Amino acid sequence: MKDNDLTGLLDGMAQEFLFRDSKDLDIPTAGKLLNHLEKIIEEAQKKKISPIKNCAGSLINVLEKIILNAVKDKEKAAKLFESGIYLMQEIADSYKNTGKYKGNIKKFLEKTDAVIGDAISENAVSESNVPENNAATKTGAPGEIPEKKISSKAEEPIQIQDESLTRDFIAEGLEYIEEIEVNILNLENEPENKDFINAIFRPFHSIKGVASFLNLEKIRGLAHNLESLLDKARNGEIAVTPSLIDVVLDGADALKALIGQLRDILEGKKGESVDLDIPSLELRIHKIEQGFDTELGAKKIGQILVDDGFISEGTLEQTLKLTELSPDKKLGQSLIEEGIVKPKQVAQALRKQVDQVNDLTTVRVDTIKLDDLIDMVGELVITQSMIQQDLKNQLNADKGLTRNIAQFFRITSSLQRVSTSMRMIPIKQTFQRMSRLVRDLAKNAGKNISVELVGEDTEIDRNMVDEIYNPLVHMVRNSVDHGLETSEERAKSGKPEKGMITLKAYHRGGNIVIEIADDGRGLDKEKILNKAIKSGTVQNPETITDLEIYKLIFLPGLSTAEKVTDVSGRGVGMDVVKRAVEKLRGKIEIESNLGCGTTFITRFPLTLAIIDGMIVKVGTESYILPTISIRQALRPVRENYNNVVGRGEMINAMGQLMPLIKLYELFNIEPEYKDPWDAIVVVVDSESGSRCLMVDKIIGKAEVVVKSLGEGLKNVKGIAGGAILGNGRIGLIIDTEGLFDLSEE
Amino acid sequence: MVEKNIKILVVDDFATMRKVVRNLLKQVGYEDIVEAEDGVMALRALKSQKIDFVISDWNMPNMSGLELLKAVRADADLAKTPFLMVTAEALQDNVVAAVKAGVSDYIVKPFTAEVLNEKIMKITESINK
Numbered sequence: 001m002k003d004n005d006l007t008g009l010l011d012g013m014a015q016e017f018l019f020r021d022s023k024d025l026d027i028p029t030a031g032k033l034l035n036h037l038e039k040i041i042e043e044a045q046k047k048k049i050s051p052i053k054n055c056a057g058s059l060i061n062v063l064e065k066i067i068l069n070a071v072k073d074k075e076k077a078a079k080l081f082e083s084g085i086y087l088m089q090e091i092a093d094s095y096k097n098t099g100k101y102k103g104n105i106k107k108f109l110e111k112t113d114a115v116i117g118d119a120i121s122e123n124a125v126s127e128s129n130v131p132e133n134n135a136a137t138k139t140g141a142p143g144e145i146p147e148k149k150i151s152s153k154a155e156e157p158i159q160i161q162d163e164s165l166t167r168d169f170i171a172e173g174l175e176y177i178e179e180i181e182v183n184i185l186n187l188e189n190e191p192e193n194k195d196f197i198n199a200i201f202r203p204f205h206s207i208k209g210v211a212s213f214l215n216l217e218k219i220r221g222l223a224h225n226l227e228s229l230l231d232k233a234r235n236g237e238i239a240v241t242p243s244l245i246d247v248v249l250d251g252a253d254a255l256k257a258l259i260g261q262l263r264d265i266l267e268g269k270k271g272e273s274v275d276l277d278i279p280s281l282e283l284r285i286h287k288i289e290q291g292f293d294t295e296l297g298a299k300k301i302g303q304i305l306v307d308d309g310f311i312s313e314g315t316l317e318q319t320l321k322l323t324e325l326s327p328d329k330k331l332g333q334s335l336i337e338e339g340i341v342k343p344k345q346v347a348q349a350l351r352k353q354v355d356q357v358n359d360l361t362t363v364r365v366d367t368i369k370l371d372d373l374i375d376m377v378g379e380l381v382i383t384q385s386m387i388q389q390d391l392k393n394q395l396n397a398d399k400g401l402t403r404n405i406a407q408f409f410r411i412t413s414s415l416q417r418v419s420t421s422m423r424m425i426p427i428k429q430t431f432q433r434m435s436r437l438v439r440d441l442a443k444n445a446g447k448n449i450s451v452e453l454v455g456e457d458t459e460i461d462r463n464m465v466d467e468i469y470n471p472l473v474h475m476v477r478n479s480v481d482h483g484l485e486t487s488e489e490r491a492k493s494g495k496p497e498k499g500m501i502t503l504k505a506y507h508r509g510g511n512i513v514i515e516i517a518d519d520g521r522g523l524d525k526e527k528i529l530n531k532a533i534k535s536g537t538v539q540n541p542e543t544i545t546d547l548e549i550y551k552l553i554f555l556p557g558l559s560t561a562e563k564v565t566d567v568s569g570r571g572v573g574m575d576v577v578k579r580a581v582e583k584l585r586g587k588i589e590i591e592s593n594l595g596c597g598t599t600f601i602t603r604f605p606l607t608l609a610i611i612d613g614m615i616v617k618v619g620t621e622s623y624i625l626p627t628i629s630i631r632q633a634l635r636p637v638r639e640n641y642n643n644v645v646g647r648g649e650m651i652n653a654m655g656q657l658m659p660l661i662k663l664y665e666l667f668n669i670e671p672e673y674k675d676p677w678d679a680i681v682v683v684v685d686s687e688s689g690s691r692c693l694m695v696d697k698i699i700g701k702a703e704v705v706v707k708s709l710g711e712g713l714k715n716v717k718g719i720a721g722g723a724i725l726g727n728g729r730i731g732l733i734i735d736t737e738g739l740f741d742l743s744e745e
Numbered sequence: 746m747v748e749k750n751i752k753i754l755v756v757d758d759f760a761t762m763r764k765v766v767r768n769l770l771k772q773v774g775y776e777d778i779v780e781a782e783d784g785v786m787a788l789r790a791l792k793s794q795k796i797d798f799v800i801s802d803w804n805m806p807n808m809s810g811l812e813l814l815k816a817v818r819a820d821a822d823l824a825k826t827p828f829l830m831v832t833a834e835a836l837q838d839n840v841v842a843a844v845k846a847g848v849s850d851y852i853v854k855p856f857t858a859e860v861l862n863e864k865i866m867k868i869t870e871s872i873n874k
Contacts, residue, residue: 026871027851031844038845067844068837165768168761176759198806205804206759209833212855213765227833 006043006052006092009036014085025078030067033081034060040088051091051105058112059084065116077115084108162214163266169210170263176203177259180252184245191240200248201230207255219258222278225285226251232289242432247284249436254281304349310341367462370423374609377412377419378705384412385726420607424459427505427512430469431456434476438501441480448487449480449499458505460512461607464584468514468604471580475516475600476501478574483520483598493595495519511586512606517599523592525549550590554578582686583737584608585628611706611723615699615731616682619669622731623695624704624723625682629736631690632683633698641676651676651692653683661743662694666718672696686736691743693734702726706733718742749774751797751869756780756787756813757831758805766800766831766861773862784808788816791823798865803832803839811843818847827868 013036020029037056044052062077062084071077087108094101180200187196208223226248232238254276305311311319319335335341391405435451442449460468484490484499491497504515525546532538532552553574581588586604605612613624614633632654640652641660649660660681664671673679673696681692704723709716720735753775757763763780770778779796781787783805790796799817803810810830817823830843830851840851849868852861 026867027844028847028849028871031847034841034845064837064841067840162768165761165764168764172759172761202758202804202806205833206757206762209802209854210759210761210765212833213762215855 006040006047006049007089007096009040009043010085010089010092012036013040014089017082017085025063025066025074025081027067030063034063037063047095049091049095049101051101052088054109055084055088055091055105058109058116061116062112071115080111080115084112165210166214166262166266169214170259170266173207173210173259174256176207177252177256179203181249184248184252187240188242188245194234197230197234197240201227201234204230216258216262218278219255219262222251222255222258222282225282226255229285229289238289241288242429244288246432246436247281247288250281251285253440254278305335305341305345308345308349310345310349311335315340365422367423371463374419374423375705377416378609379724381412381416382705382724382726382728384409386728389726420461420609421459423461423463424606425462425465426457427460427465427514428453428456430465430472431503431505433469434472434503437473437476438480441477442499445480446486447480447484447499448497449484449501452500452502454502454504455506458507458512459606460505460604461609463608464512464604464606467584467608468586468602471577471584471602472514472516474577474580475602476503479516479518479520479598479600483518485521489521507606508603510606511603514602514604515599516602517597519597522594522596522598523550523553523590524594528552547589550592553590554588582629585611585626587628609706610703611733612703613701613723613733614682615702615725616663616680616693616695617697617699618663618667618695619671621667621669622699622725622729623663624702624731624733625684625693626720626733626736627701629685630682631685633680634683635680636676636692638677649676651681653681653692656690658683658690658692659743660692660694661739664694666739666743684736686740691740693739704731704733750777751775752777752779752795753798753800753865754779754781754787754790754796756782756784756799756801756805756810758782758802762802769856769858769861772858775865784810784813784816787813791817791826796826798827798829798869800829800831803830803843811839811846814843814846814848825872827865827872829864829868 013033016029016032016036020026025033037060040056041053041060044050044056059081062071062081065071066074066077087105090103091101091105094103180203183196183199187193187200190196204223204227208220208227211217211220211223229238229244230248233240233244238244257276306313306316319340336343336346387405388409391401431453435453438449438451479501484501485493485495487497490499500519502515502517504513504517506513529538529541529544529549529552532549532555533541537552537555538544554577555575578588581602581604584604585608586602588603589601590598591601592598611624612627614627614630616623616625634653636651636653642650642652642657644650644657647659649662650657651660652658660676663669664674671679676692676694679694679696680698681694682698683690684693702725704725706721707723709719709722713719718735718739718741720733720738723731723733725731753770755763755766755770755778757766757780760782763782767778767780779790779794781790784801785808787799787801788808791799799813801810801813805813808816814828814830817826817828827849828847830848831854832839832843832851833854843851850864852864
């Protein structure tokens with residue numbers, strides 16, 4: 001038997017140990033010994049000499065404890081180590097000579113175990129010395145929230161130790177937090193990307209490190225908790241869920257506030273005392289860390305039961321503790337035995353859990369591919385309608401062809417429906433961002449506001465999501481700033497102190513409706529009307545309806561009027577909101593009750609890819625007018641036509657004089673009719689009033705797929721895009737706003 | 746008595762942290778200090794000037810402290826350079842990995858100037874023996 005390698009290794013190690021520099025083991029020596037021991041284990045394994053393997057293994061454990069400074073009596077440990085080396089040499093010799101070892105290593109292993117055991121209990125005692133250690137985090141049983149990890153120490157006055165360092169820390173720390181915010185948005189899009197987790201992990205880690213030097217206990221503790229949460233996400237122990245992202249964002253905000261507070265102290269400013277509930281934030285972090293995810297992903301059974309209202313959080317935690325004592329028992333089982341829930345409820349929850357897992361059977365597709373697909377399906381639909389027209393006359397003759405074509409059409413339209421639905425995403429994310437915004441704004445405004453979300457699962461085209469965000473933000477901001485009163489005011493008028501903003505989404509008639517409601521002071525009709533009369537916007541106030549009064553706040557002149565907005569509390573920039581909504585082919589309405597609150601109701605098309613339009617003809621050209629802006633179409637009589645000096649050609653329609661826009665003049669084409677009383681005029685609305693568009697004839701209504709005109713023609717005024725029509729020809733889609741501007745040039 | 750005129754390289758991606766270490770070093774008499782913001786920059790510094798001592802953070806972008814340590818130990822010219830690893834907490838796995846890779850010692854944040862000085866002295870003394 002060849003044991004030379006093993007003997008050689010053992011001799012090498014013995015020398016290393018005996019000729020070490022210092023009496024107790026220093027780190028470099030320990031490192032060398034560790035590497036030696038690993039090789040010995042490898043070699044022993046090859047030769048199947050398990051006593052050596054076991055000895056070496058326990059020596060590694062001892063060494064690791066020595067390295068971690070977790071051994072009480074280092075000299076004793078070193079002696080034990082020495083005896084271990086001799087023991088292994090003895091075993092090796094015995095194997096070399098007789099092929100076996102008769103002695104017993106049990107006694108030695110007991111000794112090493114004692115040293116290691118000591119080290120562990122020692123660790124538990126000296127926790128204050130080493131802030132966190134592996135043993136503690138690893139033994140934390142799931143379901144249990146270790147109290148000691150939450151740094152909810154009593155409020156200590158912050159003491160600045162080193163001013164210049166603290167200044168650096170503030171500047172660099174804030175920079176890092178900004179970096180976190182950017183990266184977390186990336187992570188939200190690609191939750192599996194470890195690089196993004198790392199990019200968020202590291203800044204927290206750095207902040208924690210410096211904060212520990214500067215004795216900023218709150219900052220250190222929070223950063224530490226966030227860091228260890230992310231560490232688990234990085235190791236794949238927990239999933240990156242929306243609630244994880246939320247809590248990290250909230251954590252970043254809290255850190256930012258804490259650092260801001262620090263800056264205030266440094267600058268001698270009293271500063272508003274930051275009202276931060278760090279302990280509850282840290283509690284949330286720990287809950288997520290242990291898989292109590294309240295959002296997406298497969299929820300634990302207990303959480304489902306809590307959500308469904310069958311048990312309370314408290315009961316859940318208690319029962320979880322019980323189940324830890326008897327590990328072979330499932331939570332549901334214990335709950336039933338305790339008589340807390342019925343078996344049927346547990347079964348229901350289990351089914352839900354399975355459903356959630358099934359939810360995960362999804363495929364990620366690049367949005368560009370998706371857009372291409374939808375685009376092509378759009379073309380297919382158009383081609384289909386071309387074929388339909390071509391075949392119209394022949395179809396009657398051939399019964400079989402008729403049937404097949406009909407089938408083909410049905411498939412095409414379901415294909416279109418399915419492909420469009422693929423790009424639909426729930427509005428949840430937008431709503432969550434919004435409620436975050438409310439939280440921030442409320443804090444700034446010193447108001448107490450809660451947010452209620454209704455219909456978060458309502459779907460909308462993902463391309464629309466970004467577009468509607470800004471107008472919605474503006475309305476929410478209005479509600480927080482102006483709509484809702486302060487707690488004192490609310491208390492005075494007998495309302496609950498906490499204001500409420502409700503965000504609600506639902507589908508209605510091919511549109512998505514989003515309502516933003518507050519239970520604030522409501523619009524003051526009188527004041528708006530008075531102001532409007534003063535400014536001349538309203539001439540006959542007797543006949544005006546409530547709805548029309550509310551609409552006044554969308555007028556630019558009124559909205560910026562300082563007094564009305566401040567007193568009535570509405571209208572800051574509402575004209576801008578209205579324009580933005582209309583640009584998306586949406587509509588906005590207001591409902592309000594003085595003293596009870598205001599609701600903004602916005603309607604948006606589900607997608608911008610398809611437009612509902614009226615096809616009109618001028619000469620040989622076809623144009624598409626968005627249906628949403630059309631009020632009426634009529635053939636005027638000669639008496640309704642006026643040429644007003646200074647205002648140009650006007651048509652009297654619907655009892656109003658409206659400017660006439662002759663499309664043929666604007667686009668320079670040869671029309672069929674040049675006089676309005678021969679042609680047709682379409683009354684088109686815009687925020688700057690209504691106009692009459694003169695066209696030759698109306699072809700009909702159609703849903704068309706909007707096509708961009710390409711880079712070169714993108715910015716042509718008055719044209720929003722192109723579409724291929726049923727006859728295969730191209731029609732230009734009219735952008736009414738732009739067209740009106742063009743007509744005035 | 747250990748010479749205090751050694752050139753120390755402080756590696757950390759967080760500038761404030763480098764300053765913290767620099768200040769602590771100055772408190773105990775070390776004046777000749779250079780800085781690097783990650784492992785890559787640190788290696789560049791090590792190769793372009795004579796550095797007597799490295800104090801490196803564990804967690805850094807581009808090249809971590811452990812990777813830097815391994816690179817230093819693998820380079821014949823630099824292999825003997827004392828290397829002190831700074832970690833946020835004494836996580837057994839991390840520390841053992843560093844020790845196996847040949848770290849001279851490790852130090853857990855936060856530390857005082859005295860502890861830092863002790864570690865540096867101990868390391869340099871054992872080398873000068």
